[in-house]
Amino acid sequence: MSQASMSVTATENPVPEAVSSEKVYQETIIRPKKGWIGIDWKELITHRELLFFLVWRDVKVKYKQAMFGAAWAIVVPLASVLIYTVVGKFAGFANRTIGNTPYPIYIYSGLLPWLFLQSAINGGGMSLVNNQALLSKIYLPRIFIPSAMIGSSAVDLFMSSIIFTLMLTYYIISTGGAFMPSWQIIFVIPLTVLMVVAALGTAYLLSALTIMFRDLRFIIPFITQLGIWLTAVVYPQTIFTRAAKDEQGNTLLDAAGQVIYAVDYRPWLALNPFAGIVQGFRSAILGEPWQWLQLTSSIVLCSLLFVVGLFYFKRVERRFADIA
Amino acid sequence: MTKPAISVENIKKAYRIGLEDQSDSFGATIKHLIKNPLRVARKFNEDYSSGDDVFWALNDVSFEVQRGEVIGLIGRNGAGKSTLLKVLSRIVEPTSGRAVMRGRVSSLLEVGTGFHPELTGRENIYLNGAILGMGRNEIKQKFDQIVEFSEVGKFLDTPVKRYSSGMYVRLAFSVAAHLDPEIMIVDEVLAVGDQAFQQKCLGKMSDVMRQGRTILFVSHSMDAIASLCTTVVHMKKGCSSAKMPVEQGIRAYLDEAAAGDALPLSKKPRTSKIEDHEPVFHEINVRTASGNSVMVPVGTSVGFDVTMRNFADVPGNLTLGIGINNARGQRVALFHTEYHKGLTFRGADEMTLHCDVPSLPLAPASYTVDLVLADGYNMLEKVERAAQIEVVFNDVLGTGKLPTGKQSVVVLPCTWSE
Numbered sequence: 001m002s003q004a005s006m007s008v009t010a011t012e013n014p015v016p017e018a019v020s021s022e023k024v025y026q027e028t029i030i031r032p033k034k035g036w037i038g039i040d041w042k043e044l045i046t047h048r049e050l051l052f053f054l055v056w057r058d059v060k061v062k063y064k065q066a067m068f069g070a071a072w073a074i075v076v077p078l079a080s081v082l083i084y085t086v087v088g089k090f091a092g093f094a095n096r097t098i099g100n101t102p103y104p105i106y107i108y109s110g111l112l113p114w115l116f117l118q119s120a121i122n123g124g125g126m127s128l129v130n131n132q133a134l135l136s137k138i139y140l141p142r143i144f145i146p147s148a149m150i151g152s153s154a155v156d157l158f159m160s161s162i163i164f165t166l167m168l169t170y171y172i173i174s175t176g177g178a179f180m181p182s183w184q185i186i187f188v189i190p191l192t193v194l195m196v197v198a199a200l201g202t203a204y205l206l207s208a209l210t211i212m213f214r215d216l217r218f219i220i221p222f223i224t225q226l227g228i229w230l231t232a233v234v235y236p237q238t239i240f241t242r243a244a245k246d247e248q249g250n251t252l253l254d255a256a257g258q259v260i261y262a263v264d265y266r267p268w269l270a271l272n273p274f275a276g277i278v279q280g281f282r283s284a285i286l287g288e289p290w291q292w293l294q295l296t297s298s299i300v301l302c303s304l305l306f307v308v309g310l311f312y313f314k315r316v317e318r319r320f321a322d323i324a
Numbered sequence: 325m326t327k328p329a330i331s332v333e334n335i336k337k338a339y340r341i342g343l344e345d346q347s348d349s350f351g352a353t354i355k356h357l358i359k360n361p362l363r364v365a366r367k368f369n370e371d372y373s374s375g376d377d378v379f380w381a382l383n384d385v386s387f388e389v390q391r392g393e394v395i396g397l398i399g400r401n402g403a404g405k406s407t408l409l410k411v412l413s414r415i416v417e418p419t420s421g422r423a424v425m426r427g428r429v430s431s432l433l434e435v436g437t438g439f440h441p442e443l444t445g446r447e448n449i450y451l452n453g454a455i456l457g458m459g460r461n462e463i464k465q466k467f468d469q470i471v472e473f474s475e476v477g478k479f480l481d482t483p484v485k486r487y488s489s490g491m492y493v494r495l496a497f498s499v500a501a502h503l504d505p506e507i508m509i510v511d512e513v514l515a516v517g518d519q520a521f522q523q524k525c526l527g528k529m530s531d532v533m534r535q536g537r538t539i540l541f542v543s544h545s546m547d548a549i550a551s552l553c554t555t556v557v558h559m560k561k562g563c564s565s566a567k568m569p570v571e572q573g574i575r576a577y578l579d580e581a582a583a584g585d586a587l588p589l590s591k592k593p594r595t596s597k598i599e600d601h602e603p604v605f606h607e608i609n610v611r612t613a614s615g616n617s618v619m620v621p622v623g624t625s626v627g628f629d630v631t632m633r634n635f636a637d638v639p640g641n642l643t644l645g646i647g648i649n650n651a652r653g654q655r656v657a658l659f660h661t662e663y664h665k666g667l668t669f670r671g672a673d674e675m676t677l678h679c680d681v682p683s684l685p686l687a688p689a690s691y692t693v694d695l696v697l698a699d700g701y702n703m704l705e706k707v708e709r710a711a712q713i714e715v716v717f718n719d720v721l722g723t724g725k726l727p728t729g730k731q732s733v734v735v736l737p738c739t740w741s742e
């Protein structure tokens with residue numbers, strides 16, 4: 001009401017013109033914040049170019065000194081695929097894949113999401129600790145620091161997907177079309193969104209926890225080492241099952257031609273939010289049966305991870321500079 | 325009436341102290357979490373405002389800075405200057421109180437924050453600019469100015485890890501200085517870099533000042549404070565004084581420094597190059613014509629009795645120098661056993677040397693006295709601020725007037741004619 005009456009006087013009175021020509025300064029109020037802090041979206045938008053620069057810095061620095069530079073973004077996943085393919089052949093995992101999927105493709109379709117998630121856990125977790133100067137000597141929206149780390153991992157993911165696509169094409173041609181990805185491959189897009197949400201949530205939570213409790217810097221690499229096995233990245237989930245067989249030793253199939261399992265521990269993987277994502281990629285790309293329980297659970301757990309991670313980060317953010 | 329550029333209202337900042345902050349360790353938290361989950365949850369809400377293990381880095385700081393004012397923050401180490409700058413830069417959150425900054429703030433608490441050693445000068449200009457709050461187009465626009473000011477043009481495409489520290493500082497300051505801040509917060513960053521560049525930075529800050537911008541400046545160099553600031557705030561143990569004129573503020577700072585010097589000489593901090601040796605300088609006594617051990621009227625005599633102990637084992641032909649420094653830390657006189665008397669001496673269990681200055685023609689101001697024990701050009705032990713003297717007005721020129729310590733270092737006679 002008072003504002004309305006002010007504007008009326010302003011039109012009648014010439015004096016306020018001088019006032020309006022005076023520069024309006026942006027006001028920053030500094031005071032202790034209480035409770036769970038909301039997110040200042042406006043600030044994030046005005047600083048968006050900083051996020052871009054931080055991603056750019058992380059990508060640039062990562063490959064700057066290496067002799068082969070960005071080629072490593074390609075070599076690392078390829079080498080991992082090679083190693084796990086060889087291991088899988090020896091361990092007999094390769095015999096448990098479905099259909100005529102080439103085993104390297106099978107491995108790569110799991111490593112593609114996993115290498116991204118792994119760098120989110122490792123790099124994201126360490127992002128604040130590695131940028132202490134930015135915490136203690138200057139103000140910037142701190143949420144950008146772990147976010148930028150995920151951004152640079154996404155660049156690697158993009159490079160890795162190009163190689164994956166080339167590899168797919170190679171196998172389609174060399175098998176004369178006997179191997180063909182399912183049309184469901186388009187579901188990779190929503191799965192990638194889910195994966196980025198999971199990665200951001202993980203990075204927010206772990207980075208904030210790591211700066212508060214430095215012990216985590218030793219625990220996190222251990223988590224990812226364990227994670228590759230608990231997430232069924234480099235072997236088929238069917239090793240957690242035993243197919244039902246008839247007396248002649250033939251695998252029993254149901255009416256739709258799917259294998260009937262006598263023992264199936266796979267539902268337990270639903271407790272791991274990342275398992276649904278990795279298996280989802282396989283289902284989408286290779287046409288394996290969708291694991292609906294795992295996928296639903298993954299959507300719920302990853303959303304929860306994101307919300308909890310974000311709020312915990314905002315909650316302890318104010319103490320970063322005191323601790324760092 | 326325009327609002328002040330910076331209003332600081334009752335800002336307090338507490339830190340928890342303790343040898344080993346056990347309650348924050350991982351194991352302890354897990355233990356608490358298992359024992360008593362509710363309490364740990366509550367602990368996150370705690371704001372350390374009570375208890376014994378709390379240190380108040382800032383304890384009720386209030387002042388206002390008007391637009392275009394250049395305010396110097398002075399105080400001894402640990403007075404809370406840097407903490408205050410961090411609060412005003414939004415790096416740390418105050419425990420209570422409130423501050424309002426009106427205008428775009430650029431804070432330069434450390435030179436080159438966010439610089440990445442692997443990136444080139446050019447890349448770091450963009451990165452650092454973005455970190456300081458500039459957009460890409462803005463940086464592009466100012467790029468040439470930044471490079472020109474920093475004088476590192478030739479090395480623009482070299483990773484900054486290969487830069488000399490001088491080049492590094494120049495580049496970092498240039499980026500920050502071209503942010504066009506309305507409020508500039510500068511910690512003692514100018515202590516680095518060579519003399520010429522320091523002058524250039526001070527010049528740039530004066531430019532900023534002339535454009536009606538507001539500067540908040542921390543320095544231990546009273547010279548820089550005196551030449552740049554319009555007013556000062558003197559911080560002491562987390563509290564701020566009222567704003568005062570520069571001269572008065574510097575005076576308050578020096579008085580505090582002198583009060584802190586009430587320690588006996590043998591307990592004062594010193595620089596010693598004699599390994600594992602107990603302090604040599606034991607006592608200094610200042611004799612003045614006024615009879616007071618501090619006040620020296622201009623042009624009157626002053627004497628120093630310096631007692632040294634337990635240095636029989638120190639080899640060499642020793643000399644003693646008594647240096648007089650003005651408020652800006654500039655050495656204005658040196659009384660030296662060898663230069664003035666051709667005297668060198670040997671180590672002894674105890675020795676007292678007397679130095680008599682028949683007339684001290686320094687302008688009225690505060691001066692500090694340094695003691696230096698040396699063997700030839702090798703400094704062996706040095707005590708800064710061993711004593712303080714206050715040169716006070718004395719009508720030596722017969723006109724009832726004198727140049728002040730700010731106008732001149734010495735008061736010398738001369739004749740004038742038409």
